Amino acid sequence: MSRLGSSRELMEWVVRAMRGEAPAFSEIYRRTRPQVARLTAGFAPLDADEVEDVIQETYVRAFRALPRLKEPAAFEAWLLSIARNRARTRLERKGQKRRMDEEISDPQPETASVVPEALQLERDMAVVRQLIAELPEGEEKKTVYLFYVEGQLSAREIAEQLGVGKSAVTMRLERFRARIKQELLRRVLAGRWE
């Protein structure tokens, strides 16, 4: 199934869940959990139990707020934003950088509506592939390629294969991700999504 096709199908399930159809929730969970799990498992200091906790908390928050989601097409980005925020909050509490009653706030479902058109997503992916291709040959490029392009190995497995610590792998991935985030922000500011 193409990226576009799966996005459309997911959006249809989201609409059904917003109408309160119970089976739609398990279908959304089935379809999106692999991405949420891969995202949260990439946070090096979280152990397997903590990753499962973050995944659970992500879906509980998302499903509770789903009826208020303004734009069904924004669901996946909204869900992944929640997952990243939950993982960050968990990490910061673990490192005692954040009090237990403080947390990173999630994007509000009522305003989570600015999404690129589906076709633009395909173009964005081409841009990301180009940025990967332009990375200088070295450990960062190898790591990014293994994790994001091949997509078969976990951060831990990549660390073992490359003979480095998992934290080194996640730092490389985060650095690359920040580069992509900067590029997308620039494109947003250029009015591409407006």
Place this chain on the structure above:
Amino acid sequence: MRHLDTEALRALTTGEPETVAYFREHLAHPCEACMDFLAKTPGPGLLDGQVDALLLHLAPARQEAPRLDEVGYARVRRGLREPARPWSRVAAALAVAAGLAGLVVLTRAQVRPPSEVKGAWDGVKGVGTLALETSVVAREPDGHLRRMDPGGSASDQDVLVLRYHATEAGEALLFQRRADAEPELLGRFPLSAGTHELEGPQGLVGISLEGESGPLTLWLVGFPSAQVPPPEEVREALTHGDMGERPVLAITRFDLHVRGGTGQNPSPR
């Protein structure tokens, strides 16, 4: 030179023309300071999720559709039933290992004799029959461990740990049922021959009683390896008591009563 910071991000979010124009130019070239800020700072808006979605979809889609993670989804459903809290105490179902590392001897309470709990075997060659017995230990908030008798009561602050004895290796489904509700799947776990605490891939399994009140029933349903039927079928069979027609080798059942509202705040995790 100006770099991204909280104030700049706020201005970008509200679309202040000067800030937008400046950073449109500034971000046209890689900027370490801005990248560092973006890496550590959520948003703006859904940008983080959009970036992650893009990156996670770079890999070729798998040929097979992902299977529903029944255990994970059961935890989500459980979480949805709990009241929302200022910070979420995610279900403490897993990872209570710390207080149990010293647990050595527990007398097994035979919930039902093996001869009574065996289900019909479906005749698959090469797989032996499996007898299963369970006992339950309550871990109190102060770490004290207390063996529970069938029909006994526990505090809603306790975490239950299952200890089993299996005559063969296999797998098990763990269900719980509140009062007259439908049995709810809590997880699928490997069984090893001998006496062990119930463990999942992430360690010892604990069942948090927080938020529970009243009668509670636990079932550990054992099967030969690779013969686990769909959990929905097992749930249906537990509900209607027709497990004899299923390829089930062993069912153990444990009833208890949960004393709710004991008034202690949950430990945030």
